[in-house]
Structures are given as structure tokens and as C-alpha cells.
Amino acid sequence: MTSSRFLAAVESLPIPTQKTSTPRRCTRCSGSSGRSAARRRRPLAEVPLPAIVDGAVRGDGRVDVLLLGGGLQQGEGLFETLPVESGHPHFLDRHARRLARGADELELAPAPDAETWGDDLALLCQACGSSDLAARLMLFRDGERVRRGVAAQPLSTAQLGPAELGLAPKGLLGPRPHAHMKTLNYLGPRRAHAAGVKAGYDEVLFLMEDGTVLEGSRSTVFMIAGGVVRTAPLDLPILPGVTREVLLEICEEAGTPVREEGFSLEELTGADEAFLAASLRGVRPVSKVQGQPLPAVDGPVTRELAGLYRKRVRASNR
Amino acid sequence: MTSSRFLAAVESLPIPTQKTSTPRRCTRCSGSSGRSAARRRRPLAEVPLPAIVDGAVRGDGRVDVLLLGGGLQQGEGLFETLPVESGHPHFLDRHARRLARGADELELAPAPDAETWGDDLALLCQACGSSDLAARLMLFRDGERVRRGVAAQPLSTAQLGPAELGLAPKGLLGPRPHAHMKTLNYLGPRRAHAAGVKAGYDEVLFLMEDGTVLEGSRSTVFMIAGGVVRTAPLDLPILPGVTREVLLEICEEAGTPVREEGFSLEELTGADEAFLAASLRGVRPVSKVQGQPLPAVDGPVTRELAGLYRKRVRASNR
Numbered sequence: 001m002t003s004s005r006f007l008a009a010v011e012s013l014p015i016p017t018q019k020t021s022t023p024r025r026c027t028r029c030s031g032s033s034g035r036s037a038a039r040r041r042r043p044l045a046e047v048p049l050p051a052i053v054d055g056a057v058r059g060d061g062r063v064d065v066l067l068l069g070g071g072l073q074q075g076e077g078l079f080e081t082l083p084v085e086s087g088h089p090h091f092l093d094r095h096a097r098r099l100a101r102g103a104d105e106l107e108l109a110p111a112p113d114a115e116t117w118g119d120d121l122a123l124l125c126q127a128c129g130s131s132d133l134a135a136r137l138m139l140f141r142d143g144e145r146v147r148r149g150v151a152a153q154p155l156s157t158a159q160l161g162p163a164e165l166g167l168a169p170k171g172l173l174g175p176r177p178h179a180h181m182k183t184l185n186y187l188g189p190r191r192a193h194a195a196g197v198k199a200g201y202d203e204v205l206f207l208m209e210d211g212t213v214l215e216g217s218r219s220t221v222f223m224i225a226g227g228v229v230r231t232a233p234l235d236l237p238i239l240p241g242v243t244r245e246v247l248l249e250i251c252e253e254a255g256t257p258v259r260e261e262g263f264s265l266e267e268l269t270g271a272d273e274a275f276l277a278a279s280l281r282g283v284r285p286v287s288k289v290q291g292q293p294l295p296a297v298d299g300p301v302t303r304e305l306a307g308l309y310r311k312r313v314r315a316s317n318r
Numbered sequence: 319m320t321s322s323r324f325l326a327a328v329e330s331l332p333i334p335t336q337k338t339s340t341p342r343r344c345t346r347c348s349g350s351s352g353r354s355a356a357r358r359r360r361p362l363a364e365v366p367l368p369a370i371v372d373g374a375v376r377g378d379g380r381v382d383v384l385l386l387g388g389g390l391q392q393g394e395g396l397f398e399t400l401p402v403e404s405g406h407p408h409f410l411d412r413h414a415r416r417l418a419r420g421a422d423e424l425e426l427a428p429a430p431d432a433e434t435w436g437d438d439l440a441l442l443c444q445a446c447g448s449s450d451l452a453a454r455l456m457l458f459r460d461g462e463r464v465r466r467g468v469a470a471q472p473l474s475t476a477q478l479g480p481a482e483l484g485l486a487p488k489g490l491l492g493p494r495p496h497a498h499m500k501t502l503n504y505l506g507p508r509r510a511h512a513a514g515v516k517a518g519y520d521e522v523l524f525l526m527e528d529g530t531v532l533e534g535s536r537s538t539v540f541m542i543a544g545g546v547v548r549t550a551p552l553d554l555p556i557l558p559g560v561t562r563e564v565l566l567e568i569c570e571e572a573g574t575p576v577r578e579e580g581f582s583l584e585e586l587t588g589a590d591e592a593f594l595a596a597s598l599r600g601v602r603p604v605s606k607v608q609g610q611p612l613p614a615v616d617g618p619v620t621r622e623l624a625g626l627y628r629k630r631v632r633a634s635n636r
Contacts, residue, residue, distance in 0.1 A: 051385045064382040065390065067369045067456060067469040074504035075393035138385060151385040177490050177506045185503035186392035188495045209527060
């Protein structure tokens with residue numbers, strides 16, 4: 001679904017819960033026709049927020065599922081997380097495609113297309129009374145049925161400082177099963193991340209047994225050495241990140257030397273610069289790896305790519 | 319909860335859905351007082367079967383949960399599977415203890431005690447109109463709440479032939495994160511098992527990188543060589559199996575030499591006998607490992623331990 005179709009859908013749908021308010025012109029999409037109340041910037045209320053389940057508003061954010069239906073029983077399902085800003089879901093087509101690939105593999109196909117998710121997100125914005133949110137798309141088995149839901153979380157717009165990286169705790173440090181999909185089996189990354197935060201890090205790394213860096217607990221890892229950008233290749237057990245994909249395209253377009261090639265923890269520690277890439281956080285510079293500072297934090301290559309990425313986000317959402 | 323208390327609970331509870339029928343004397347517990355309709359042997363109906371959620375009957379087997387409540391969202395929860403025969407849940411105390419340890423680790427504590435699960439199972443038997451079922455206990459996060467459910471599946475009483483073992487597919491072959499708990503992150507074992515069945519095996523093995531055998535996709539693996547019984551130790555990433563625990567006690571009591579000690583795939587292939595142990599299947603002899611036959615299938619040690627295990631099940635449920 002194109003962003004203009006998304007916006008049209010936002011505006012054409014009934015608004016179940018929100019109060020009317022004076023339409024405000026979106027500061028970022030002056031070219032578009034939309035300025036509905038659903039697109040106003042307003043912080044989301046506290047949980048429980050509404051959710052959209054199989055296309056219908058659930059004001060309490062809940063869904064009824066079979067205990068033994070697969071989804072709850074063993075995490076037989078998939079998710080995607082993406083920002084919605086001023087009613088624009090970032091790179092929705094790419095998220096929908098990745099989710100559809102996972103659905104084929106988990107026998108949850110056919111997955112909804114981007115247009116269907118877009119309609120759900122438009123309805124979610126209306127139900128939440130906000131056009132700025134972090135959206136989660138979910139697809140899961142419920143017995144004979146495959147069901148979909150979209151739910152909202154507050155979109156953090158706080159400017160984050162550079163990230164300090166640690167290692168995932170023993171037992172979670174190695175490659176993850178199903179790392180190439182965002183399945184509902186997500187205790188590993190969540191617990192690894194929580195352990196890292198407890199230890200004073202912003203993010204932790206998963207490694208192969210031989211020390212090859214795979215990815216962060218919530219991000220793709222990029223390193224820069226001698227002007228060359230590197231990130232782990234997709235034949236390693238990593239998530240094919242949407243932001244990773246976009247950044248590789250940006251490097252190609254900008255003529256920045258880039259290689260999808262594994263690198264070790266030592267190489268990362270000895271890099272000139274490094275950054276994390278994730279849908280909700282964009283490009284975030286790395287300051288330290290296991291307590292050891294990198295020579296350049298938010299250095300020239302990181303800064304250039306971050307700027308090009310923001311530009312691309314804005315362009316893609318027009 | 320002792321089995322007599324369990325049976326008393328079964329009999330004292332109202333019976334929400336079942337029809338009355340002539341009480342029949344249980345052939346296995348003639349010493350007990352119970353002979354309620356809830357304990358009659360009757361095959362379970364097709365899905366959806368009733369479930370008990372937070373102590374209340376849900377005739378449709380469903381539960382309503384927050385999409386972003388933790389349980390569905392990322393499999394933040396635990397389960398146990400155990401047989402209920404003639405109203406007796408096998409080794410319920412041990413299952414409840416294991417689940418409570420996991421609940422501490424996942425911050426889902428305090429977990430329900432065995433008595434609470436026993437009450438739920440009694441209610442489940444009544445709601446299902448059967449006292450023979452495979453029960454699943456589940457504990458999961460739902461936002462601020464921690465919820466519990468018990469659900470029934472048909473109890474297979476078919477005599478299984480000896481098991482042919484293969485290996486888990488690449489990508490799932492290695493140690494599993496959280497293997498020591500039965501979390502709702504269970505796609506790995508399920509997909510590994512399904513791949514094995516598709517390849518003509520009954521069960522597949524997870525291995526360490528160095529070839530050490532960890533466990534089966536649904537079982538603990540025991541091997542016997544030179545009269546000594548061996549199974550992987552609990553400091554490896556394996557499930558502390560309830561049946562494993564009982565069998566170790568049985569070996570000690572029977573004076574059968576037993577060691578909790580890692581062994582390689584080669585050692586297993588070269589064993590005199592081997593068997594699998596699991597709550598729902600008890601002791602099941604292994605016939606082949608990766609197509610290679612073992613010298614003795616259902617050999618003397620396997621047979622003796624299987625007999626002692628059945629005896630122990632009967633004794634523990636009195």
C-alpha cells in the first residue's frame with residue numbers, strides 16, 4: 001500500500017473512539033491531502049491500548065485464542081515492529097514481505113498483504129487517537145485459523161545517546177534458532193537484552209562459537225574500518241533486517257564501499273566506527289564494545305549514512 | 319496434592335457438561351473410594367475441548383489475552399504435559415515443582431502449587447467427561463497478571479514400536495536456549511520433531527557442537543553399555559525430565575549402575591541398548607540411530623527399567 005493510499009484509508013474510516021479536534025496540517029507531508037484528526041501528534045495513553053484483531057477494533061487490546069491453538073501454546077507465529085509517524089508506516093511493504101516469507105516457512109500462509117496491514121494500521125491510529133506510534137504486526141496460528149493483530153506502543157522520540165555494547169549472557173550468546181524470522185519465540189532476545197541493560201549496556205551481541213558477530217539483541221550491527229562498511233551476511237543465522245536492507249541500498253547508491261561479510265568481535269572492537277540499525281531506532285552510533293571505546297563515535301561514515309537513512313524514510317513515506 | 323485428595327476433589331465438584339452414566343469401578347484403583355462418572359474411560363471428543371482458565375471452565379477451550387501481554391507476544395510462559403489416567407495425574411508434584419522453578423526464573427512466581435493444579439485437573443476431567451487424558455498445564459504472563467490454564471488432549475494408549483532416531487535439522491541441531499525450562503518458546507523442538515517424522519524417524523536428537531548427545535525432541539535419551547546406564551547430566555543444556563528423575567531413582571533403588579555423564583553420538587550408536595523417557599510415553603526402546611540398528615532392542619536393562627517405571631507410576635498414583 002502506498003502512503004497516499006494509507007492516508008486515504010485513515011481518513012475514510014469511521015473513528016470509533018476519538019474525540020473530534022481541530023485538524024492540523026502535518027508539518028512533514030504538506031504535499032499530501034491528509035490532515036485528519038487521526039494524524040495529529042498526541043502521546044498515546046497508558047495501557048491497555050486498543051488493538052485491531054482480524055480487522056476489527058478491540059478497545060481493550062485483547063484477543064481470544066485457543067489455549068492449545070499453536071500461537072499461545074508454542075509461539076507459532078510472527079511479528080514485525082515499525083514506526084508510524086504522522087500516519088506513515090515506515091517501509092511497510094518490506095515488513096509485510098519479510099513476514100510473508102516467515103509465514104510460508106511456518107505454514108501460516110497466505111499472509112496478509114501490505115495493503116491489509118495498512119488498513120489495520122489506519123484503523124489502529126484512529127482507535128488510538130494518534131498517528132504517531134510504534135506498531136506491532138502479529139500473525140499467529142489459532143487452531144484451524146491463522147489470525148492477525150496489530151497493536152500500538154508509544155513511539156519513543158527521545159534522542160538516544162551512542163550505544164554501549166556488551167555480550168549476551170552465556171546460554172544465550174550463540175546463534176539463535178529461527179533467527180532469520182521474527183517468530184513469537186522471542187524470550188531469547190528479550191532476556192539477553194534485559195541482562196545487558198542490568199549490566200549497564202544498551203544492547204548485547206549474539207556471537208557464533210568462533211567469535212563471529214551475528215547481530216544485536218534488537219538491531220543489526222555495522223562496523224566501518226578503512227572506509228569500508230561491513231555487516232554480517234544473510235547466510236549466517238541473523239535477521240534480514242529491514243533497516244539493514246535499506247542501508248545496503250543507500251551505500252550502493254552513495255558509492256560507499258560496503259561488504260556483507262562476517263567479522264569477529266576483535267575486528268568490531270578494533271573498528272574505526274560502528275553503528276546499530278533497527279526499524280524503531282534507525283541508525284544509532286556505537287560508543288563502546290565491552291567497555292572499550294571506539295576511535296570515532298558518530299564518526300563521518302555513521303553520520304552520513306544516518307542522514308541518508310532519515311532522508312530515505314521521509315522520501316519513502318511521501 | 320495426594321491422589322486420594324485429587325480423587326475426592328474430582329468427586330466433590332459439580333459436573334458442568336457431562337451426562338450422567340452408570341458408575342463403573344476403576345480396574346486399577348480398587349482400593350480407592352472413587353468411582354465417579356468423571357473417572358470413566360471414554361475417548362475424548364474432537365477439538366475444541368474444554369479448558370480450565372484461572373480455575374474456571376471454558377467450554378470452548380479459549381482464553382482472552384492481551385496481544386502485547388507477554389504470553390502470546392513472545393511466549394513468556396511455561397508448560398508441563400502429563401498423563402491423567404483414571405483420574406490420577408502422574409507425578410503431578412514433580413511437574414508442579416519444575417514449573418515453579420521456571421516461574422522463578424521468568425519472574426512469573428509465585429506459581430500455583432500442585433494442589434491448585436490438581437483442582438484444575440479434576441475440574442478438567444469433569445468438563446471433558448473423561449478421566450483419561452493428556453493434560454497440559456500452562457502459566458503465562460498477560461500484562462500485569464500471571465495466568466494459568468489446563469487443557470486436555472487425547473491420551474494415546476497405542477503401544478508404540480521401538481523408536482528410530484535421527485538428528486535435528488541443521489539450524490536446530492545445537493543446544494537450545496532455555497532448554498532447562500519448558501517455556502512457550504517451543505517452535506524449535508516442534509519443528510525439529512516434525513522434520514524427523516517427515517524423514518521417517520520417530521524422534522530426533524539435539525547435539526552439542528562436539529557431538530555430545532543432549533536429548534530427544536520429546537524425550538530424555540538413555541544409553542546402556544557394559545551394564546551401565548548413562549544419560550546426559552543437568553549441567554548440559556537439557557530439560558531436567560520428570561521421567562528421567564524417576565528413572566535415576568529407580569536405578570539407585572534397584573542397584574543398577576547409572577551415571578549422569580555426557581556421551582557422544584558415536585557412543586550412542588555403539589551402545590548395547592538405548593531408550594527414550596518422557597512423561598506421556600514412559601520408557602520407549604530405541605531400535606536404530608541414524609539408520610544403524612542397536613544390538614539389543616528392548617533389551618534386558620531397558621525392559622527391567624520399563625517394568626519398574628510402570629510399577630512406580632501405579633504406586634505413586636495410589
